[in-house]
Amino acid sequence: METYPARSDVISCTLTPEDLKETGKAWQKLFQLSLISRDEVPGGLRLEVHPGSADALRSLIDIERDCCRWITFELDGPAVTMTSPGAGEAAIREMWSVA
Numbered sequence: 033m034e035t036y037p038a039r040s041d042v043i044s045c046t047l048t049p050e051d052l053k054e055t056g057k058a059w060q061k062l063f064q065l066s067l068i069s070r071d072e073v074p075g076g077l078r079l080e081v082h083p084g085s086a087d088a089l090r091s092l093i094d095i096e097r098d099c100c101r102w103i104t105f106e107l108d109g110p111a112v113t114m115t116s117p118g119a120g121e122a123a124i125r126e127m128w129s130v131a
Contacts, residue, residue, distance in 0.1 A: 033108040036093075040101040043120050047099045055095055062088055063130050068110075075115030076103070076124040086110040 047055060063070075066085035071078045081089050086109050093107055102120055106113040114124050 033106055036097050036105040036107070038102050038104045038116060043102050043116070043123055045099050046101075047095075051099075055092070058088075058092060059128065062092065067130065070128070070130055072125060073113060073115070075117060075121050076113065077115075077128055078111065078113040079128065080111040083110045 045052065062081060062085060066081040066088070068080045068082060069078070079089075089110060089112060090107065093105055093112055096103065096114075097105055102116055103124060104115050106115075114128070115121070116124055
């Protein structure tokens with residue numbers, strides 16, 4: 033398991049509106065094609081995708097680690113746990129809702 037601790041306590045995203053739209057589309061595509069489970073955990077959310085989509089998940093997490101520095105990411109193959117204290121918990125759950 034790889035853990036990437038939060039580097040900020042400010043809840044914000046540094047993606048441009050265009051990049052945010054494209055990243056959101058990529059998440060929804062991953063959810064539609066490969067999502068196995070979406071579970072609320074203390075402080076946030078745990079997502080698991082089909083093992084064949086582990087690389088796609090990692091690529092998206094790399095983007096998120098850069099733009100959402102207020103989230104702690106624990107990446108374990110085809111699963112990621114994302115957490116943040118306080119208001120960050122609800123923000124994570126809202127951001128990674130399944131449409």
